[in-house]
Amino acid sequence: MEPVKIRIFSMIKDESGESQTTEQSYAGMMTERSGKYYVMYQEDAQSGLEGTKTTLKWDQNRVIIMRNGTVDHRQEFAQGYKDKSLYQTPYLKIPLLTHTRYLYTYFRKGKWHLEMEYTLYHGDAPYGEMKLLIEIEGM
Template sequence: MKKEVLITIRGSQRNEWGEEDTIELTTLGYLYKKPDCYYLVYHESEVSGMEGTTTTIKIEPSRVTLNRMGKNEQKSVFEQGVFHECMYITPFGMMSLAVHPSEVFIDLTEMGGTIKLLYELNLERQKVSDNFLSIEVKEA
């Protein structure tokens, strides 16, 4: 099954000084249903600062894998309580990026739904921020 969907991404991050940044992005994408998982695929835009990058999100019952390909490349796995490190490749260079999720909430069906991730973000093995990411999927 392949379906065009409207994807709304809301993210916030709070650094060690308590400063908080938020971003919201709505884009068209595709929802694919496979036997054991779903996939969301969309193209990044200028708003996200990653134009020229395609994002694929694999949604399994208890794990979310974010895979970016193009100008920016990254593969992060969000599994509650599991520390995952990857390389983040940008046009400006590579760096080590890691996520440590404390909450992974998935409520997704063929009709749409929500994914919520609460996690600590590390860059070059140093904590950068506490993050919250919400992905809402609706039929287009």
């Protein structure tokens, strides 16, 4: 396991056309096994998920985000893929559908880039258009 810096840039455009952008930074650990990469880090109060461990798993064609703790959720991204999942908190369970339109993972200048664009649905209703960029760099 090697220590890494993780920066997450997210943008959501809701159904009314309003956009919101956030940036978060974490320290975590990274490893590679059988051609797949893994990064683990602890969420903080800024993310609203304090007490949750997040694991990123990816290869060239797929990114999986797994959260365990105060929130349990597994979300999978692959070009054209529709992922049904259940976002579980201590208080409620929210059915979600993630439809990935764009996915690109690459390593350049000592840094991993995981880029995703997707539509998130809550039940049958669109929740918003999402863009996510995750940068992972050795420390």
